[in-house]
Amino acid sequence: xxxxxxxxxxxxxLSTVKELKDLMTKKRTVMIASIRNIPASQFQEIxxxxxxxxxxxxxKKNLLLRAxxxxxxxxxxxxxxxxxxxxxxxFSDLDAYELAGVLIKNKTPAKAKVGQIAxxxxxxxxxxxxxxxxxxxxELGALGIQIQIKDGKIEIKEPKVVAKEGQKISQGxxxxxxxxxxKPFSIGFTPIAALDNETGILxxxxxxxxxxxxxxxxxxxxxxxxxxxxxxxVTQETLRIMIGxxxxxxxxxxxxxxxxxxxxxxxxxxxQTPPKEESKKExxxxxxxxxxxxxxx
Numbered sequence: 001x002x003x004x005x006x007x008x009x010x011x012x013x014l015s016t017v018k019e020l021k022d023l024m025t026k027k028r029t030v031m032i033a034s035i036r037n038i039p040a041s042q043f044q045e046i047x048x049x050x051x052x053x054x055x056x057x058x059x060k061k062n063l064l065l066r067a068x069x070x071x072x073x074x075x076x077x078x079x080x081x082x083x084x085x086x087x088x089x090x091f092s093d094l095d096a097y098e099l100a101g102v103l104i105k106n107k108t109p110a111k112a113k114v115g116q117i118a119x120x121x122x123x124x125x126x127x128x129x130x131x132x133x134x135x136x137x138x139e140l141g142a143l144g145i146q147i148q149i150k151d152g153k154i155e156i157k158e159p160k161v162v163a164k165e166g167q168k169i170s171q172g173x174x175x176x177x178x179x180x181x182x183k184p185f186s187i188g189f190t191p192i193a194a195l196d197n198e199t200g201i202l203x204x205x206x207x208x209x210x211x212x213x214x215x216x217x218x219x220x221x222x223x224x225x226x227x228x229x230x231x232x233x234v235t236q237e238t239l240r241i242m243i244g245x246x247x248x249x250x251x252x253x254x255x256x257x258x259x260x261x262x263x264x265x266x267x268x269x270x271x272q273t274p275p276k277e278e279s280k281k282e283x284x285x286x287x288x289x290x291x292x293x294x295x296x297x
Contacts (some may be wrong), residue, residue, distance in 0.1 A: 016059060020067035020089070023055060024076055024197075027091040029099055031194040032079060036086040042108070042187050049106050054092035054099060064089065075200045082193040082204065096194035100206045107188030111181075114174045118163040122177070122184045128155045129180060136179065142172050 024030050035043060035058070047056050059067075061083060068076045092099045112122070124145055131154040140147050146157040162173040163184075177184065191206040228238045229245070255262065 013063060016063050017067045017070065020057065020059060020064060021070045023057075023091040024067060024071050025073075027055075027093060028197055029090070029092045029094060029096050029194055030076070030079070030197065031090040031092070031096065031099055032082050032084075032192045033088050033090055033103065033189040034084065034086060034192055035088045035189060038187055038189075046103075046106050046188060050090075050102065053094060053102055054090045057089045057091070058087075059089065075195055075197075075202060078202050079193060079195055084192065087192065088189065090189075096191075096196050096203050096206065100191045100194070103189040103191060107186040109183035110185040110187045111183050112163075112169050112174045112177050112185060114169060114171050116169050116185065118165050118167055118169055119184065120165045121161050122163040122169075122173070122182070123159050123161050124156060124176065124180065124182070126156050126159045128153060131179060136176075139172060139176055139179075143176060145176075 031054075038046075050056060064083065065080065068080060090099065094102070112118075124143075128150065132152065133149055133154060136154060137147065140154070140156070143160065143162050145160045145162075148155050148157055162176065163169045192204075194203045194206060195201075196203070225237060225241075228235065229241050232242070234242070254260070
């Protein structure tokens with residue numbers, strides 16, 4: 001008989017696989033996050049800020065795959081497709097989007113490096129700089145940036161896009177952004193995918209933009225409020241407006257019944273009538289009264 005060779009797996013690796021498996025089954029959220037280009041000092045700093053909110057692990061890929069298989073859950077196996085190089089695994093009791101929001105808040109601005117892909121159009125703004133005339137003049141000119149000298153410093157006359165979204169950042173653009181302290185990138189954990197163990201849903205597109213979300217909410221609120229008032233939908237926000245509207249309509253109805261003139265019309269009439277003309281009109285009224293009394297004795 002041919003005996004199968006049994007590999008001796010170190011106890012440390014078995015312990016790591018078991019720990020990962022337990023965390024995957026016990027924690028609500030299992031998140032894969034990119035840690036590419038994060039310096040060791042920055043990684044440690046983020047790890048400290050996440051204490052009490054998430055457990056961060058950076059296991060070897062083969063051990064992580066083994067742990068996923070050991071859970072025997074199809075939801076976990078879907079995560080295999082999202083495993084890339086330079087990733088960390090986060091385990092948390094927070095829901096996926098709340099955890100992603102924590103990661104976004106802990107990102108810090110970073111300067112551009114040559115060859116990086118611009119996440120958006122990167123613009124050099126117009127205005128004064130701390131750069132003095134010298135080599136910087138030719139460097140700015142090479143990028144098509146118009147300048148002028150004011151008070152011994154270089155001032156940029158018009159804004160200029162030096163890197164378009166999706167394009168690689170050139171040496172010249174990176175140098176100028178560095179001198180102007182422009183930081184178009186951010187360093188931190190970037191969510192790739194997250195599994196919610198409570199619902200079994202795997203989120204593969206986690207985009208958190210709080211500023212944009214707030215603006216969209218304001219816009220939606222501005223559209224929804226007048227619509228809700230128009231259809232008579234009663235809420236705490238619409239009730240005051242509806243009562244005010246009803247009160248205004250009541251006053252208008254009273255004026256129609258009593259024949260009382262509109263307040264705005266009265267104000268306009270007073271504004272259009274000069275004081276001198278009023279004094280002139282008072283005299284004829286006296287004469288007219290005297291004439292009537294004479295006629296009717």
